[in-house]
Amino acid sequence: MIIETVVVGPLQANCYIVGCEEVRDCAVIDPGGDPEEVIERIRRLGLRPVWILDTHGHGDHIGGQRALKEAFPAALIAIHEADAPMLRSAVKNLSGFLGMPVKSPPADRMLHDGDVLDVGRMTLEVIHVPGHTPGGVAFYAPVGPDETPAVFCGDALFAGGVGRVDFPGGDMDQLLSSIRNRLLVLPPRTMVYPGHGEPTTIGQEAHSNPFLV
Numbered sequence: 001m002i003i004e005t006v007v008v009g010p011l012q013a014n015c016y017i018v019g020c021e022e023v024r025d026c027a028v029i030d031p032g033g034d035p036e037e038v039i040e041r042i043r044r045l046g047l048r049p050v051w052i053l054d055t056h057g058h059g060d061h062i063g064g065q066r067a068l069k070e071a072f073p074a075a076l077i078a079i080h081e082a083d084a085p086m087l088r089s090a091v092k093n094l095s096g097f098l099g100m101p102v103k104s105p106p107a108d109r110m111l112h113d114g115d116v117l118d119v120g121r122m123t124l125e126v127i128h129v130p131g132h133t134p135g136g137v138a139f140y141a142p143v144g145p146d147e148t149p150a151v152f153c154g155d156a157l158f159a160g161g162v163g164r165v166d167f168p169g170g171d172m173d174q175l176l177s178s179i180r181n182r183l184l185v186l187p188p189r190t191m192v193y194p195g196h197g198e199p200t201t202i203g204q205e206a207h208s209n210p211f212l213v
Contacts, residue, residue, distance in 0.1 A: 001122055001144050002026070003193070006041055009033025010100075011060040014195055016152055018141070019047045020120025027051035027119045028068060028075070029139060029152050030195060032060045035067035042072075049075035051117060053124075055154025055195060056133040057086025058167075059095025059102040069105050076108040078117070080128065083135030084110060094167060111137055127182050129156040131175020132163035138183065140190075149190040151202070157183055157192060159200035162211045179212065 002019035009032045017038070019026035026047040031038055042049060049072040052065050057079060065077060079087065086093040090101035113128035117139075124139040132155045144150030155163035157179050165172045183192075188203030205212060 001141060001150070002045065002047070003145060003150065004041055004045065005193070006034070006038050008038065009060050009063055010098075012196060013060045014193065014197075015064070016193055017042055017045065017047065018119065018122075018124070018139075018152070019045060020122045023120030024048055025050045025120035027053050027117070027124060027139075028065075029053045030055055030061040030154065031064040031068045033063040035064035035071075038064060038068060039071045048072075050119060051075060052077045053117075053139060054079040054083070054087075055138065055152065055156075056080075056136040057083035057093050058133065058155070059090070059093040059098070059100070061154065061195060062087060062093060062104045063095065063100070063102045065104050077105060078109040078111050079107045080126075080135030080137050081110040081112070082130070083133050086133075092168075113137075127151075129153065129175075129178040129182050131165060131171050131173075131178045132156055133167070134169045136163075136178070140186065144191060149187055150193060151183065151186060151190055152193045153183060153195070155195040157205060157209075158194045158196065159192075159198050159205070160209055162209070163195075176211065184212070
């Protein structure tokens, strides 16, 4: 598995390019901005996007996907159905409040908990983790780089923190329940790739995250 991180946009969101080394298909997770840089990185790696995956619908995570879809029209935009209305509304995705309104193309596929997405010979499992937004999801790769599992969790879980819940649709009790019951049950060595900031592991957060211990 190839994992490339591109830090994008004014809010420094992590966009992840997750590719199959053998088939060269890839998924682009949370293309929140700077699409030219993301597109250049994909082409330099020799990858072919088959999915544009949104962990949730906030503007800083979807801001570059119109350009990405135009560059790679065969790639399917996928988001949980509860967050799908945010793609088309700068009010709902909060980008209008920042003075940089974002309107994405509509989703090609609605995601549901338990879906399994093929990326070449790899798979990504959809885990519904509401709380930051109603349709927040994580994408879990049981076999990541060096056989280590990986989870791309958007703004649900961070190194030493959790996502904000003071936006519309946020709910702290729901978020903490999602993290404890859907993410912390993953193998402790699972690498956590968050929506902002540095990677961590499930084991590290289970034992030291002040919101969870």
